[in-house]
Amino acid sequence: MPTWSDPAPCDDDEQLFECPDCGKRLCSERSTVSCGRCETEMQNLSVPRPE
Numbered sequence: 001m002p003t004w005s006d007p008a009p010c011d012d013d014e015q016l017f018e019c020p021d022c023g024k025r026l027c028s029e030r031s032t033v034s035c036g037r038c039e040t041e042m043q044n045l046s047v048p049r050p051e
């Protein structure tokens with residue numbers, strides 16, 4: 001099995017999250033997402049730029 005690849009580009013109102021434990025990525029409209037496998041809080045990889 002290949003490692004997790006980037007999912008399709010997220011919609012404008014979605015953000016990309018990655019699980020620090022298993023590396024799973026997903027897009028979500030939520031501000032916080034927990035990995036369904038690890039129950040770990042996923043990191044937001046597409047943090048909005050404050051500029």
Ligand SMILES: [Zn+2]
Nearest residue numbers: 019022035038
């Ligand atoms: Zn995980």
